[in-house]
Amino acid sequence: MSACNSCVVRTQAMCSILSDREREEFARLGRQMAVPTGQTLMWEGADSMVVANVVSGALKLSTSVQDGREQIVGVVYPSDFIGRPFGKTSPHSVTALSDARLCVFPRGAFDMFARSHPDLEHRLLRRTLDELDRARGWMLLLGRASAREKVATFIRDVAGRLAAEGDAPLTRFDLPLSRQQIADILGLTIETVCRQLTAMKRAGVIDLIGRRGVAILNPDQLEDMAHAA
Amino acid sequence: MSACNSCVVRTQAMCSILSDREREEFARLGRQMAVPTGQTLMWEGADSMVVANVVSGALKLSTSVQDGREQIVGVVYPSDFIGRPFGKTSPHSVTALSDARLCVFPRGAFDMFARSHPDLEHRLLRRTLDELDRARGWMLLLGRASAREKVATFIRDVAGRLAAEGDAPLTRFDLPLSRQQIADILGLTIETVCRQLTAMKRAGVIDLIGRRGVAILNPDQLEDMAHAA
DNA sequence: CGGTGAGTTGAAAGCAATCAAATGGCGTGG
DNA sequence: CCACGCCATTTGATTGCTTTCAACTCACCG
Structure with missing residues (x-):
């Protein structure tokens, strides 16, 4: 029934390690969603209500200071993961750079599902470690280039x-x-x-x-x- | 037997979620180690052989470009985690800023132990998510301040x-x-x-x-x- | 085909880097 | 305990890159 079977990022996104049965259960927790260019999905400092997988499009993660200066701290592409699991607030805003399709999950439900599926958490951990490496590489660029x-x-x-x-x-x-x-x-x-x-x-x-x-x-x-x- | 029982970061480091029995098994994988000020534990781009918990002291994570410019991408303190699990190479150097004590594990053994102890991986995931948030906050500082x-x-x-x-x-x-x-x-x-x-x-x-x-x-x-x- | 906003170019100012020299904290040896 | 020397730190002068402010061009849309 789920759209997963036709999902273009099925093989690369973290859901790929789930069995068919698990993925069906997982899919029932969330839903697909279209986000038009420019729309902000999540606000810096706001309660972290959802997490999501990017199906298509690109989105930016950004933080800013009072006077309007903004710093983009990350850009995410299809099969990337968005949001802050296991945390109260979102540390940065998430805004669509192009029309995007997401697979969105309520954070609470996602957290619980992840806790009970170690393979999924492992996948998420690897992804987060990669993201951290990328962020640190970026720091070299920002600070010294x-x-x-x-x-x-x-x-x-x-x-x-x-x-x-x-x-x-x-x-x-x-x-x-x-x-x-x-x-x-x-x-x-x-x-x-x-x-x-x-x-x-x-x-x-x-x-x-x-x-x-x-x-x-x-x-x-x-x-x-x-x-x- | 293990030094864990007297470890000052036992309650805060990720090992704290392990049961006594598990922690004993875990402790057998690694060993305590002193690192004097200035010593580099891990080199940027080198094979990632070990991971570690910081017991005392402070260490810097850094990357640099050819001509000697260096950028410190992180500083770690007691109970923090060091190293790159599940990856071939270390993305940055790790150097002691002060005399430090570490609890060091061979990466392979750590990876395997973590894979079979979801609670530990969960703890590591949370830590990594926090670290990523911190790195991104730092990017704002580097780019716009x-x-x-x-x-x-x-x-x-x-x-x-x-x-x-x-x-x-x-x-x-x-x-x-x-x-x-x-x-x-x-x-x-x-x-x-x-x-x-x-x-x-x-x-x-x-x-x-x-x-x-x-x-x-x-x-x-x-x-x-x-x-x- | 004209309007509009993104993008480009120019001129000047400002801030941090660079180059250079002076100071002073701290460990050492007398 | 004090004098000495070394090296981190501080201070000064100048340069130069990036920003700022401003005007202009052009790509794309209706």
């Missing part, structure tokens, strides 16, 4: 993340984020992001096509820029 | 972290880190850290006593500085 390094690294990473699992990074693609959002990820201003992109274009490393399109002309040079520039 | 805000936030956080669980933040204490290490945590240079500290002293917010001593004279003003300055 120049604007050039940040932007080059960002382009390279998106190219890798957008490629199908196991494939080589794409050489031509559309950015899933606006310039402002890129700036919020890298801890820069929108103008600085622009200037770096233009400079990289002038250097013949990339090409910019319209608002969102990027072509990587010289991957090696891009790689160099990501490390020191 | 001014030098003043970074240093003020750092002082405030150390005061809180050094106080006994549940107590009010300390008003006079010794920093567990050198100026250079503080700089590496905040993504600043040592000179900038110095200047900010001196400025805060001149402003009457804190006092500096010798190399490591700090007294908080005006907690409210410090709090303000941590948020916007």
Whole structure:
């Protein structure tokens, strides 16, 4: 009965380790849900009511300070997990960057189900450890990298993340984020992001096509820029 | 027989949920170990051979780029967990900031024990989720805060972290880190850290006593500085 | 085909980094 | 106990990258 059988992330999301019977039970706890671009699913500091799996689309995790400065602390893609299990409040906001489909579960029910299915918790633990590694790598970028390094690294990473699992990074693609959002990820201003992109274009490393399109002309040079520039 | 019975972090470390029998079995897998100040226990990118619980002391987690720039991505204290279970390589170096005592386990043995003790894995999951939240909060600081805000936030956080669980933040204490290490945590240079500290002293917010001593004279003003300055 | 908002470019200012030199805390040996 | 030397820290001067403020362009939509 459940939509799981046709779910595109069934094989990669954490539910994949469940048996058919377990997955059916699990599926009954939650429901699919569409989230339009720009909609915020969860607010920083608010009670953590739900957790979810991303089925399609991309969402940002962000925190901000009084005066409007915002920092994006993570971006999640299909098969990624959203929300804060086993905790009272959500430590950051979650907002859709594109129209997205989620598989949403009430937090309480999820917590209980997870507690009684060690394999699922194990899967979640691995995912969380990976996410922690990624966050810490990002900290190096935020704390020690120049604007050039940040932007080059960002382009390279998106190219890798957008490629199908196991494939080589794409050489031509559309950015899933606006310039402002890129700036919020890298801890820069929108103008600085622009200037770096233009400079990289002038250097013949990339090409910019319209608002969102990027072509990587010289991957090696891009790689160099990501490390020191 | 095991040292566990006298272990100072027994009640807070993750081993606390194990039964006496289980803990004995668990203890047989590992051993206590002293790590002198400055010694590196684990190297960035190296095979992840061990995991450990911190019994006493403080250690830093750090990554760096070719040219010597370093970023500290985390600091761990007693009862915290170190290492990368379920993964091939360690994503960052681990170095003792002070003489430390650890309870060390071979990774393989730990992984297997954890897999067969869901309660332990659950505890580890919660710990990892907390750590991820902390890392993301740090990202906001690194990406969007001014030098003043970074240093003020750092002082405030150390005061809180050094106080006994549940107590009010300390008003006079010794920093567990050198100026250079503080700089590496905040993504600043040592000179900038110095200047900010001196400025805060001149402003009457804190006092500096010798190399490591700090007294908080005006907690409210410090709090303000941590948020916007 | 014109409007609108994202994106780009330019000029100037500001903040932290860099380079350089002075100070002082602390351990050591006399 | 005091003098000495080393190294962390502090302070100063200058540079330069990123931000800020402002104007302009252009892609995309109706």
